[in-house]
Every structure is written in C-alpha cells, then in structure tokens.
Amino acid sequence: MEEKKLFNVDGEKCLKCGLCVKDCAFKVLASEEGGAPTMPHPEKCMRCQHCFAVCPTGAITFDGISSDAAVSTRGIDLPNASQVENWFKTRRSTRMFRDEDVDKEVLDKVLKLLANSPTGCNSHALKFICYPNRAAMKGFRNAFLKALEEHREGAKMLPRSLAVPAILMRNGKEDIFFRGASGILIVACDESMPMVTTPNEDVAIACSNFELLANANGIATCWCGFLKIITNEVPELLEKVSGISRTTPFYAMLFGKSAINYARGVERGEYAKIDYRE
Numbered sequence: 138m139e140e141k142k143l144f145n146v147d148g149e150k151c152l153k154c155g156l157c158v159k160d161c162a163f164k165v166l167a168s169e170e171g172g173a174p175t176m177p178h179p180e181k182c183m184r185c186q187h188c189f190a191v192c193p194t195g196a197i198t199f200d201g202i203s204s205d206a207a208v209s210t211r212g213i214d215l216p217n218a219s220q221v222e223n224w225f226k227t228r229r230s231t232r233m234f235r236d237e238d239v240d241k242e243v244l245d246k247v248l249k250l251l252a253n254s255p256t257g258c259n260s261h262a263l264k265f266i267c268y269p270n271r272a273a274m275k276g277f278r279n280a281f282l283k284a285l286e287e288h289r290e291g292a293k294m295l296p297r298s299l300a301v302p303a304i305l306m307r308n309g310k311e312d313i314f315f316r317g318a319s320g321i322l323i324v325a326c327d328e329s330m331p332m333v334t335t336p337n338e339d340v341a342i343a344c345s346n347f348e349l350l351a352n353a354n355g356i357a358t359c360w361c362g363f364l365k366i367i368t369n370e371v372p373e374l375l376e377k378v379s380g381i382s383r384t385t386p387f388y389a390m391l392f393g394k395s396a397i398n399y400a401r402g403v404e405r406g407e408y409a410k411i412d413y414r415e
C-alpha cells in the first residue's frame with residue numbers, strides 16, 4: 138500500500154504564488170523559483186495546516202485531507218462584531234441546572250469542535266474526559282465521595298472550606314462542588330505526546346472555548362475550580378475517580394441545562410485596566 142504523504146500538491150491547481158511557503162511558521166516548505174512547494178522534512182512540520190488554509194486554489198492535500206473537506210472562508214455565515222460582543226457579555230457561569238441531560242449529539246458536536254482550540258506548538262496533547270449525563274455523573278459523584286471518605290479514613294483532615302461542602306454533598310443537602318450539573322468535562326493534558334510546551338495554557342484555553350461553544354449551543358456551563366482546589370489537598374483523588382495521574386495538568390467544566398434565565402448581561406468595564414504604552 139502506498140504510504141500517505143503529509144503534504145501533497147496538485148501541480149495543475151498550484152499557482153506557484155508562494156503563499157504557503159511564506160506562511161509556514163517552521164519554514165519546512167521549500168520551492169524552487171517558479172516551482173510548486175515541497176516539504177523535504179515532514180518530521181519537522183507542526184501540522185498547523187496553514188499551508189492548506191492559505192492556498193487560494195485548494196491545491197494542497199494535507200495528511201490525506203483535501204481542501205473540499207474544509208470549511209471555506211468565503212460566503213459563510215459569521216456573527217458580526219456586535220453579535221459576538223452580545224454573546225460575550227451575556228455568557229454566564231450557571232450554578233442552577235435542570236434535572237435533565239443535555240442532547241448528546243449537540244455535546245458531541247461541541248467536543249469535536251474543541252480540536253480547533255489553539256495549543257502551543259500545535260501539540261493538541263489534550264484529552265477530553267467527559268461524564269455526559271446524570272447517570273454517568275452519579276457514578277462520578279459517588280467515586281468522588283468514596284475517594285474523600287478514604288482520605289478521611291487515612292486521618293487526613295480537609296480544610297473547613299472543603300470539609301463542609303463534602304458533608305453537605307454526602308448528606309444530599311447541597312452540591313456546592315458540582316452545582317447539580319448533569320455532566321462534567323475534564324480537560325487533561327497528555328504530556329506523553331511530543332511538543333507539549335504550554336500544558337496549563339492549552340487546558341485553560343480549551344475549557345474557555347468549551348464554555349463559549351457550549352453556551353452558543355444551549356448548554357450552560359460553570360468552571361469547576363473546586364475540583365482543582367480539592368486535588369491540592371487530596372492528590373490521589375482524580376487518579377481514583379477518573380484514572381488521571383496526579384501530576385497531569387487539568388481543569389474541569391460543569392455543564393447541563395440551565396435552570397435560570399438572566400435578564401441581562403453584566404457591566405464590568407471598570408475591570409479592563411488597560412495600560413497603553415505609546
């Protein structure tokens with residue numbers, strides 16, 4: 138079987154304009170004067186696909202993907218600036234969720250879109266561990282409580298700020314950790330992958346993008362900082378609950394159907410402490 142090439146150019150479609158060579162951040166493309174581009178050292182390519190995206194005629198096939206498979210930037214619906222502004226200003230952290238699952242297809246679409254999140258050196262070394270519905274979340278909560286119980290049995294005390302929410306949760310009184318969400322997404326960095334330069338940033342950006350994309354698709358979200366805080370006290374917690382090693386950079390997002398409608402956005406203009414240095 139012929140080996141699939143990372144970078145292929147259709148010589149007839151190629152205009153020899155040189156745009157792909159110019160836009161290659163790692164300078165792995167070469168072209169002879171008036172010739173089509175080549176990639177002499179594909180192992181040095183960070184697979185950002187800028188060559189594929191910039192080619193005016195769609196002459197490039199990248200890793201077997203032809204230009205027909207990609208979204209065109211011409212003639213597509215995009216929100217205008219004021220729509221994006223409204224969307225940004227009305228995004229909310231939701232802390233009241235309905236006792237309902239989110240649509241798995243919509244969730245799946247949003248999760249797949251996260252492959253478009255930028256990552257340092259285009260490493261994409263992220264794992265999206267998702268408990269998608271109330272049944273899965275019940276298992277997650279039970280495993281969480283069990284891990285806390287084992288921690289307590291080891292005579293290790295949690296600080297009051299975590300012990301009280303744990304007791305309330307165990308007694309079925311209040312779910313301060315997980316806000317009654319029907320699902321949780323844990324974004325974890327796979328540091329065994331090559332070129333991981335910015336693990337914490339990659340995780341946070343993916344979470345932030347999940348928040349925006351989920352909200353745009355009718356799925357409400359809340360950052361789950363508590364899970365992060367509690368793993369500082371109970372480092373083995375996520376290992377026990379989800380098999381995520383204690384040293385793995387991660388963050389988590391709660392999600393579900395919102396049980397609250399906000400009548401307006403918030404105004405936080407004063408927080409934008411901009412310091413132009415001209």
Ligand SMILES: Cc1cc2nc3c(=O)[nH]c(=O)nc-3n(C[C@H](O)[C@H](O)[C@H](O)COP(=O)(O)O)c2cc1C
Nearest residue numbers: 228229230231232314316359360361362363364403
């Ligand atoms: C990194 C991070 C961690 C957070 N952790 C929690 C959390 O554990 N529980 C919670 O209810 N909200 C959490 N939040 C939500 C913030 O409290 C919220 O963004 C802030 O109150 C402003 O509300 P807004 O997001 O609706 O604008 C977190 C937010 C961020 C960015």
